[in-house]
Amino acid sequence: MPVQGTRLVVNNIKRFGGGFLGTVNGTMTVIEKMLRNQVDENISLSDHGPRDLSALDNPYAARHGSQGLRIHNPYWQVHEQSGELRISIESGTVKASLVGGKLKASAFAGLNEGQAEHALYVVFGTSRMIPRPVLEGSRDQVKGQALALLNKTLKGAVGSFR
Amino acid sequence: MTAVSVEEKVIEKVRKVLYKNPTINNTFSNRIYLQHINSITEPKFPAISLHIRNSIRDFNARGYHGISLQIDIWVQKKNHTFEKVFDMADKIRNLIDRQDLTDTTVPVTVALITEAGAGPAMHDPDPDLLHYPLVYEVIAL
Numbered sequence: 001m002p003v004q005g006t007r008l009v010v011n012n013i014k015r016f017g018g019g020f021l022g023t024v025n026g027t028m029t030v031i032e033k034m035l036r037n038q039v040d041e042n043i044s045l046s047d048h049g050p051r052d053l054s055a056l057d058n059p060y061a062a063r064h065g066s067q068g069l070r071i072h073n074p075y076w077q078v079h080e081q082s083g084e085l086r087i088s089i090e091s092g093t094v095k096a097s098l099v100g101g102k103l104k105a106s107a108f109a110g111l112n113e114g115q116a117e118h119a120l121y122v123v124f125g126t127s128r129m130i131p132r133p134v135l136e137g138s139r140d141q142v143k144g145q146a147l148a149l150l151n152k153t154l155k156g157a158v159g160s161f162r
Numbered sequence: 163m164t165a166v167s168v169e170e171k172v173i174e175k176v177r178k179v180l181y182k183n184p185t186i187n188n189t190f191s192n193r194i195y196l197q198h199i200n201s202i203t204e205p206k207f208p209a210i211s212l213h214i215r216n217s218i219r220d221f222n223a224r225g226y227h228g229i230s231l232q233i234d235i236w237v238q239k240k241n242h243t244f245e246k247v248f249d250m251a252d253k254i255r256n257l258i259d260r261q262d263l264t265d266t267t268v269p270v271t272v273a274l275i276t277e278a279g280a281g282p283a284m285h286d287p288d289p290d291l292l293h294y295p296l297v298y299e300v301i302a303l
Contacts (some may be wrong), residue, residue: 075291113282124295125213126286127199127236131295133215136230140216 012066020161021096027153028093028107031146035109038138043078043085043111052080060130068130076132088116107146110135168227170196171270172302173212176231176258178265180210185253198235207291208237210254221301227271229300239290244283247294251280254296274301 025094048071053059079084079152091109098104111119124133177194179188187192190210198213205211212233221228233254235247240256259277276299284293 061200107254120282120284122231124234124284124293125198125200125290126284126293127205127291130200131198131213131232133230133232136216140218 008122023153024096024103024105025093028096028105030144030149032091032093032107032109033141034142035107036089038142039089039091039109039111039135040086042076042134042138042141043089044080045072045077046080047072047115048079054077061128064130065158071132074137075130076134076137078134084116085111085119085122085134088114088119109138120131166205167303168270169213169214169217170284171268172231172272172300173214174227174280175263175270175272176275177212178268179257179261179263180254183253186210186250186257189250191204198232199234199266205236208235208242210235215297217239225303227230227302228276229302231275231298231300233298235294235296236286237292239285239292242292244292244294247283247292251294255280264283265294271303272300273303275299281283 015135018113054072056069058063059071061068078085088111089105089109090112093108094106096103096106111123113119121129122132123134177196178191181192190208193206195205195209196209197211199205199209199211202211213232213234215230215232217230218228220226235250235254237247237250242257255277258275261275263272263275263278278297278299280282280296281294284295286290286293
């Protein structure tokens, strides 16, 4: 009978000891940095200043459609102005733990609206400004790399880890 | 003739589910817009707007689309409270979160629709609206 679920995870932890959990946590820290860097990159466009954007008829305004004037690709990237949004980036990891027979660990990155209130309006839009899902977009941009890293660092430790 | 995208079909399917509900219909009537409110010329309120945040083709498997759908509730601050907005959000949630959207008039299969997040509650000062977004992750075929 194949060993599954909790027993598989527990057996692997026993085999590899703290090294296994350490590897998981270390990998999550690397992924956290990937996410954070990608978010930072996507909210620090500098090719257009406030005057340029005004001259372009304010490309994120409602009148230009649901994705704005698409002066850059992806459309949801954000220009840096005061730098408040970049300062508001927060990130971290949730250390590996066993939940319901599954090993769970995670990495996250986001914008703290307590530090940059306008982050909410940038991400979700207003009645006059398009929403720009910069966090989801950043996550999707690093997803392939993150999965490749997980496969590489954890494959050797656990044969059938998913 | 331009083919209708999977994303547009998903929006239409969700709109129909919401429109058919008497409570939602009573408050919003036909003001369930198929784009973000900012793209609507002279929108009327209260309103719901549906907007695709992101879409990935061949998501996890060929032919499946992974779609991030934003549903926004927009109501006039002078006539409504956030409590009422949260009530409406609950009604929307009950209708679509992890539900089987079985409307067959729109030719798209929604394999899974789950709420990824709700809020925050926001005040849009011009034109004095309360705004509450809900984000749903959709897998469609």
